[in-house]
Amino acid sequence: MLRLLALRVLVATGFAVAPAIAADFPPRPVGQNQAGIGQDVNYRIEIAAGPSSLPTVVGPVSRIKDIATIQTARDNQLIGYGLVIGLQGSGDGLRNSPFTEQSIRAMLQNLGIAMEGGQARARNVAAVIVTATLPAFVQSGARIDVSVSSLGDATSLQGGTLVMTPLRAPDGDIYAVAQGPVFISGFSAQGQAETLTKGVPTAGRIPNGAIVERQIEARFNDDEVLTLQLRNPDFSTAIRVTDIINDYTASRFGNRTASEQDSRTILVKRPASVSAARFVAEIENLLVATDTPAxxxxxxxxxxxxxxxxxxxxxxxxxxxxxxxxxxxxxxxxQPAPFSRGETAxxxxxxxxxxxxxxxxxxxxxxxxxxxxxxxxxxxxxxxxxxxxxxxxxxxxxxxxxxxxx
Structure with missing residues (x-):
């Protein structure tokens, strides 16, 4: 079954987290809003009688895959809190960022190292927030990119390494673990009288820096009706996409399968004789003349x-x-006159x-x-x-x- 992210707000210890990769949703019946928010949208498959008589567009011709997306299983956002170590004195000031010192102590205790009394004075550690997007259909063991952003008063993350950081979904479950060297596009140089900064040295990325630990179940091949959504809503483009798909399916499968719903949405009924993945691969390469407002x-x-x-x-x-x-x-x-008592003004x-x-x-x-x-x-x-x-x-x-x- 398709598992989706349901949004709710969880407030704990002053940190707000939006939980949840949510419960299984049954297949959406006709006329039901799957998100359950706002007014229901009544989607029905109503096959058009034939091609529309729209004027010929003198403009770009694009593939359907370039102007529309398939709305099935969607991406999910992940977030985590971690530490970047190995900085050259550009990390958090532990007096101004007490949560960094607390995190250092907790990490060392988990590694079996007990810290006695006293405060750390290291400036080579920075607390960061790690974010990532979990793509649809990704399998356990795959790698995804992550973004790292400083949380404290660190001046640069250049040369740092992110230590093992669990990435959680809004439901609180861990779906990936991130670790690796941080790559930043900016730099910062500071002297006694001048500071030079280029770009944003307190944010960076780790390409393929996270390993997916859990996958989100999605059975794309079970969908009988596919939903196409245009990236740029336009009624004329939606009608042309519908006509192109119907012309193709009429000659390929013997029936017209597409129906436009509004300026963004086109519903396509998948023929029973072909898999969903193969059917999408066929229709997404059809060429459509796009139209845009002035x-x-x-x-x-x-x-x-x-x-x-x-x-x-x-x-x-x-x-x-x-x-x-x-x-x-x-x-x-x-100047005043000579031998006078005037003053220069x-x-x-x-x-x-x-x-x-x-x-x-x-x-x-x-x-x-x-x-x-x-x-x-x-x-x-x-x-x-x-x-x-x-x-x-x-x-x-x-x-x-x-x-x-x-």
Whole structure:
């Protein structure tokens, strides 16, 4: 039976853990929400009468496996608490991170080493949180990647080694054990007067660093109805995927098996004469012309602008000019007259200059992406100016696309 992760919150000793790879769920009957959250979704297999009369899309053609996923057994998240040792003085300060010292004592006691009174002063140990994703259908003994992140005030995990750390699911059971050298992409160098840091030296990864100890039972071949979910929801793409699968199964198995449910979900009934894995392998390589809404994505922090292929702009006139005002302070020293009782003084002097560049008016008419980009480049503005222009065009109602800010 398919085992799924059920979410609940367990609070113990000030540490919140979300338990559970949960109980077995029976096969979902028609009209029942398997997650049991919110409104039930009534999924029914209703085979379409024939191909739809959608317009031909002039765009990318992709395989079904690249635009959709099979919703059966899913990935599960694992978490663990461990220690990274072997650091070169960049570990946790045991006074500021008392849990690190407690963990060191507990680990040594488990290894049969009794620590007498006194506090440790080592700076080569760091407490870390270890996270991993347990893929679907993984078997016991397989290896998975893990991520390691510092929990205390360690400055770097470079050169450290993660000691044996059990990884638990939200139900509290151990599903993998992680251990190995930590690889980080950043570094940190510190002197008396300057510190240089590149990247994030307090987080890293251990490729193939965890061994799966328990597997999650999933019988994919028992599923009679397969659920395809599009990564980018779109009604037109969902209809085209349904038509392509039905055309293939009609010629291959003699009946139409797919039915669209909404903009994201397509249900496919598996023929009884073929296994689920073989059937998925056949339909996931079918080619589909994908469709996407017109969208402009803007990231104001980095000045990144991404314009979709179907973005169009009605004919507008755009004027862009940049006003630069420079204020320069040039104080002057004034000397008193000879043989006078005056004092040397400083007289303020301010110079203000204004310069306005650009200001040209350009006509923008974007029937396609190439014309739109050429029109924006003709104005000669930088990305921040293009962002302001796109906002103005959107406010004028001439931008026939969704403007998304990140």
């Amino acid at each position: 969208r402009v994505v803007v990231d104001e922090r980095t000045g990144t602008i991404v314009i979709g292929q179907d973005v169009k702009i009605a004919q507008v006139a755009v004027s862009y000019g940049q006003l630069t005002v420079r204020i320069t302070e040039q104080p002057q020293v004034v 400083t007289e303020p002097s301010t110079v203000i200059e204004a310069d306005q560049s650009g200001g040209q008016v350009a006509m923008l008419d974007g029937p396609d992406l190439q014309t739109l980009v050429a029109g924006l480049n003709r104005i000669g503005v930088k990305p921040d100016g293009i962002i302001a222009i796109l906002q103005g065009i959107k406010s004028a109602g001439a931008l026939q696309a969704e403007l998304v800010f990140q």
